[in-house]
Amino acid sequence: MASRRTLSFDPIAEANRNWIERGWTDAAPGMSMVTSIMRAHQILLGRVHQALVPFDITFAQYEALMLLSFTKRGQLPLGKIGQRLQVHPASVTNVIDRLEGKGFVIRIPHPDDQRTTLAAITRSGRGLASKATARLNSEVFEDTGLDAERQQDLVDVIAAMRRSAGDFAEPSQSNS
Amino acid sequence: MASRRTLSFDPIAEANRNWIERGWTDAAPGMSMVTSIMRAHQILLGRVHQALVPFDITFAQYEALMLLSFTKRGQLPLGKIGQRLQVHPASVTNVIDRLEGKGFVIRIPHPDDQRTTLAAITRSGRGLASKATARLNSEVFEDTGLDAERQQDLVDVIAAMRRSAGDFAEPSQSNS
DNA sequence: CGATATTAGTTTGATGTTCAACCAATGGAA
DNA sequence: TTCCATTGGTTGAACATCAAACTAATATCG
16 A cells, blocks of 8 residues: 555644644635545545455446446446446546456447447346455445444535535435 | 536435345445545545646645645655655655656755655745645635534544554544 | 665556547437 | 537546565665
């Protein structure tokens, strides 16, 4: 992963002090929050990728695979995948290319609209998704370093932020 | 950015339902938490990058520049930068290469240890850091879509997670 | 002292993300 | 029907990240 030496202080707390010291007090909390999210993302993505190493897929590929596996027919237009995962169409092309190369997905033409391409999960794709999920659940999701209550707090607060950013529109009803 | 269409439901809440439906109840909260962090990261990084467009630097480059600007002498060994920003040495090389190419930083040899290279922020680097910070503060950090209390909650909970992941060791004293 | 281990950076290769440009198909309007 | 805007997807260019391999310099140990 990175330079994995534990620091003897909290670099975000120090950045916060620096911000306040320079008079940017209104921005300091936001800066700390944004930086915290960035760091949390680094840490969690690292653990997820490590758990996925045996399966030779990345988290982006795993997400696409799971999304397909949750649909009724196991297939979805590439555009829909991009909307659901909130990534650029070019990213979808890339991820589906790689999944297709490994035989976990195949591209099939849309029956009605010639512009549209469907990604369909294969038998082996389902098998992989199942094994990868079991591993992710036990290695990462069941022990994130936070208790259930704090996790729920995190989910709720971020849901508020996502809603305010236009990520989705529904009430979200706390998700628990 | 991505496919910026607002969804009419919360995809994370739906993933959570899917997890529970399949009996992965112990993993569901962690999955929701991890996915929430990933999404929050996407959103915030997108806004940060947008705010930095006029300055032609990325957030990674901005972070390195600010780190240097906060040091006494305006310089730091590349390895230290990697430790502080928690990124791979190869990433540091990359980021410093680009900053150096734009004249915001110069590489100078370490006086005592020939292995070590110091990155030193230049006059124009300081000027840029200052302008970029003003813009980031006003465009992003001062309005993240969350009130101060929620932001502090986020920072505190993530600090707990980071500490448990070995990110740092000090007590962190709530950072407020 | 000399062999070995450790540390610092760089290079290379794989993957992911975005944006911009582009092509093909669709659909609405004149 | 013909023109043109929109939609869906791909491609290429930038930039970021990591892992692994490699070079160079320093440190340690027998």
